[in-house]
Amino acid sequence: MTRFLAITRTEMLILRRNRWLLVATLIMVLFALALTFAGSAPTGTLGVDMLTVSVASMTTLSVYLAPLLALMISFDAIAGDVDRGSLSLLLSYPAGRGEILLGKFCAHLAALAFAMTVGFGTAGAVAAFFGGAGPESLMALVRLILTSILLGAVFLALGYLLSALARGATAAAGLSAGLWLVFVVLYDLGLLGAVVMDKGGAFTQSVFPWVMVANPADAFRLWNIAATEGVAMASGMTGAAQALPVWAAPASLLIWPVLGFALARLAFRRVEP
């Protein structure tokens, strides 16, 4: 039963050795710090502490960065082994495909969690030091870190799915870039267009919030915004959050990793090394 842990251990070794962990953590720290300082201006006008504003900025950052970092590790997970020719050997061992995938997932998720915690944690600490923090804004920071890890988990799983479906690691990388673009950029643009066309009709009133929350990236945003009044004020996005029941965004963000992993597992079953 501990075979997947052997895979996890090896994958973590690889992430450390090829500097992925270092680079990802650095990216997170730098971006989070930059946004914290750049976004510290509106504290006075809104009457909230600096950490709250910082969390609001970092929420926007994480929507882009968490999926990107996750896809950057996961696209190679299956296709890369197929390309190298090492998958057939791995599969000739008693470890099942589910165990292999789970092992990689655990390692990749741990690496993401590390980068997120260090990155957001550093920026949060800096913001709290300079601009003060309260129990509520600390709560918001913890929520941001945890939901960012969840969002990363979604895109890890989706990355494995593409990695299993693609013919080769290069194709998997291309598909991942497309997936990122669709979920993080185009989806919202499409929704925006639909809302504009609809001019506040039935679609905007009842369907739009649900379609929005179905996208894990938007669910992540909604969850962080809806949960904290200050963050919602700072980000100026309260409308959509209020139209949905409280559980909608968390449910979406919790269901997606499981769904994605199941799909990836199914696709992996069909891979012939």
Add this chain to the structure above:
Amino acid sequence: MTDKALSIDHVSKNRGKTCVLDDITLSLAPGQRVALLGHNGAGKSTLIKSILGLTPIRDGAIRIGNATPGSAQARRDTAYLPEAVSFHPALTGREQLTLFAKLSGSKADVPGLLERVGLSDALDRRIGAYSKGMRQRLGLAQVLLGQPKVALLDEPTSGLDPISRQDLYAIIDELAAQGTAVLIASHALTEVEARTDRIAIMRKGRMVADDTLNNLSALAGLPIRLKVRASANADALAAELGGNRINGASVELLCTPEDKMEALRRIARLGDAVADVEMTPPKLEDLYRHYAQEERT
């Protein structure tokens, strides 16, 4: 129950419309070493992947001991060396082999195994810095993990220098001695000749031969080649013996194994006219050509 380590029974497989495995039957007893020969695309690697359960078959049955391919038991019992094996370049040889040992559930002496294949100096170097031959040795080390019932080696000599090949065959002998049935898919005909108990030849997905080298020679009826060097007049010698003159001084004769002694006696009777006789029995290469290239009539 079966006493075979590996039995392949009337296995067929299609890829698209082409039949890549056509009614293949082959079995290996424990400790037997069988060479699997054939051109590129003859179906050797596909057969090996079917045995590993990595690719489904259409008809027939494969058993590793009593287990079906891909089952947990079968995976424990088989060892596999892929063709042109490669590993993650960021890992060291020790780390890679430790992973395999853990996956196979065997308590392995990792440094010992790496020393056995001549990699003790490269133990903690990254695989990315290994040569092709070193990666092949690392691949071989993982075959030795646990005590597999069946070892499937796909082109194990590719990328190895002659000395490493000797090591490889010593290791194969060791495996066979501990009761592992070894199936070697290979192009290196001359080495396989001396080192295997049986030879199976595949052509276009079909098994065209499966027997010992001697039996295959007899079955094929390939001629023995006699090269007679004349001391003076090669033309006269050619006329006398009825062979072909192949250069200024030599005559080549082909004869069946039964006629060999008769031909030698005739040559001996010529006395001083003959300077030298060279006799070449059919080589595995000739046999291989006979079986693998023979067109279906």
